[in-house]
Amino acid sequence: MSSSGIRDRVAVVAMGCTTFGEHWERGADDLLVDAVTDCFADNPRLSRDDVDAYWLATLGSGQSGLTLSKPLALDYKPVTRVENYCASGSEAFRNACYAVASGAYDRVMAVGVEKLKDSGFSGLLRGDPPNDGTAAELSLTAPAAFSLLDPAYCERYGVDRDEFRRAMTHIAWKNHFNGARNPKAQFRSEVPKERIEQAPLVAGRLGVFDCSGVSDGAACAIIVRAEDAHKYTDTPMYVKALSFVAGPARGATDPDFDYTTFPEVVRSANDAYAQAGITDPRTQISFAEVHDCFTPTELVLMEDLGFSDRGQGWKDVLAGDFELSGRLPINPDGGLKSFGHPVGASGLRMLYEAWLQFKGQAGDRQLDDPRTALTHNLGGRPGSCVSFVSVVGSQLG
Incomplete structure (x- = not known):
């Protein structure tokens, strides 16, 4: 397997992250707002109006781009919701990077959120997808x-x-x-x-x-073309x-x-x-x-x-x-x-x-x-x- 890749064509110029933990008093909306606010505080040269498009990752804390556009009160911006099991946050980042590398957008944001603690999810419970009955491993936690x-x-x-x-x-x-x-x-x-x-x-x-815990949290990144990165920060991540x-x-x-x-x-x-x-x-x-x-x-x-x-x-x-x-x-x-x-x-x-x-x-x-x-x-x-x-x-x- 091989792919051409987009080496050094895009860069991260701002990131934000909430604390992860048992946020019983905060919903997914709150966590999204907190992460995005932290991101813009990280780089005051950027504001919400500068972001052309968004990619949102969540497994079960929302459906469609409205999960993000509503709490952020976005002004009719494109928001794409993605999910790929536990790699959902990485999938949002990957798609956002490709969008900038393709020239479709100048500045985009990848956002990931999950609210698990008050959902009843314990790490031992499962919601198995439909299958033909041959997937024996699905019977295991x-x-x-x-x-x-x-x-x-x-x-x-x-x-x-x-x-x-x-x-x-x-x-x-x-x-x-x-x-x-x-x-x-x-x-x-x-x-x-x-x-x-x-x-x-x-x-x-x-x-x-030996097992990872169950928690709530959100994180995000702003991605631009590599040649534009130093317009926004002196320390881009390529x-x-x-x-x-x-x-x-x-x-x-x-x-x-x-x-x-x-x-x-x-x-x-x-x-x-x-x-x-x-x-x-x-x-x-x-x-x-x-x-x-x-x-x-x-x-x-x-x-x-x-x-x-x-x-x-x-x-x-x-x-x-x-x-x-x-x-x-x-x-x-x-x-x-x-x-x-x-x-x-x-x-x-x-x-x-x-x-x-x-x-x-x-x-x-x-x-x-x-x-x-x-x-x-x-x-x-x-x-x-x-x-x-x-x-x-x-x-x-």
């Missing part, structure tokens, strides 16, 4: 489906189960350590490893701290690659699928690297925001994204390679583990961390001279999912 990564990985690579448990614990510990340094995260406390390992079980060996793939969804019916990889992630990552001219992601990527919906997911992603060799990701995790001070920091903002996962907003929240890091505004989690970042969203479940990978950078070229 998300934690149950992703818990299968653990025993499958141990069996394929001969990893001691206790060692793999240590690696999962380390991922949760790392992400909560990072999130404790982020004022917009839902969970802002470090969690001792002993508490992570002794937490109540949810599915398989996944405990409470888009190097955008790749999105949907798998064939053969899932448990595919005899070759063994729950130790996400083929969709491999395909989208390779496509994104080709677009961006990345030949060695371990040295050319400064940091990454990945879809850590569950701790074994992040571990497998390290191998699918090319950050670790096959069967070695657990060793790299335990060696501290992906910590803030490691060779390739992963989820420096705390990831889904610290933010929860308001579906429509998560992809844009990941990009927001790249925006802050490039501007040197990430506070106690600020990295030294980051130049290139990767963001990754996964939607669905092992064997039946969609995957998005972006590469963004602080410099042209």
Whole structure:
């Protein structure tokens, strides 16, 4: 798979993000207004009248573009609502970027929002789409489906189960350590490893701290042509690659699928690297925001994204390679583990961390001279999912 891409043709010139958490007193309208207000406060050179068109991502917090145009009182602007499972926020960003690159618009906004806490959604409840009855994996909750990564990985690579448990614990510990340094995260406390390992079980060996939380939140970005970026900001974020793939969804019916990889992630990552001219992601990527919906997911992603060799990701995790001070920091903002996962907003929240890091505004989690970042969203479940990978950078070229 390959695509031409739009490397260095568009740039982000402003971003906004709400705190993520249990916003019982605020609805989707409030969160959208808060994120957009934060975005314009981030860049006073821009105003709502400057935005030509909008792309809105939400899984279930609204239908049609009216979900955004009403709370923002937009003056008859085009608003396109998109949804692509947990990668919905990334899908809004991708479409907005393509609209500017095509020349259709000069300035656009990608917005993502989800209001889950008072919807009855718990992370264990599902609303399955219509199917022909052969999708056996749909009978599993998300934690149950992703818990299968653990025993499958141990069996394929001969990893001691206790060692793999240590690696999962380390991922949760790392992400909560990072999130404790982020004022917009839902969970802002470090969690001792002993508490992570002794937490109540949810599915398989996944405990409470191995699973991302349920939260509310919104985030947004304004995109312009790269050649116009410095009209609006001295620190634009340039888009190097955008790749999105949907798998064939053969899932448990595919005899070759063994729950130790996400083929969709491999395909989208390779496509994104080709677009961006990345030949060695371990040295050319400064940091990454990945879809850590569950701790074994992040571990497998390290191998699918090319950050670790096959069967070695657990060793790299335990060696501290992906910590803030490691060779390739992963989820420096705390990831889904610290933010929860308001579906429509998560992809844009990941990009927001790249925006802050490039501007040197990430506070106690600020990295030294980051130049290139990767963001990754996964939607669905092992064997039946969609995957998005972006590469963004602080410099042209």
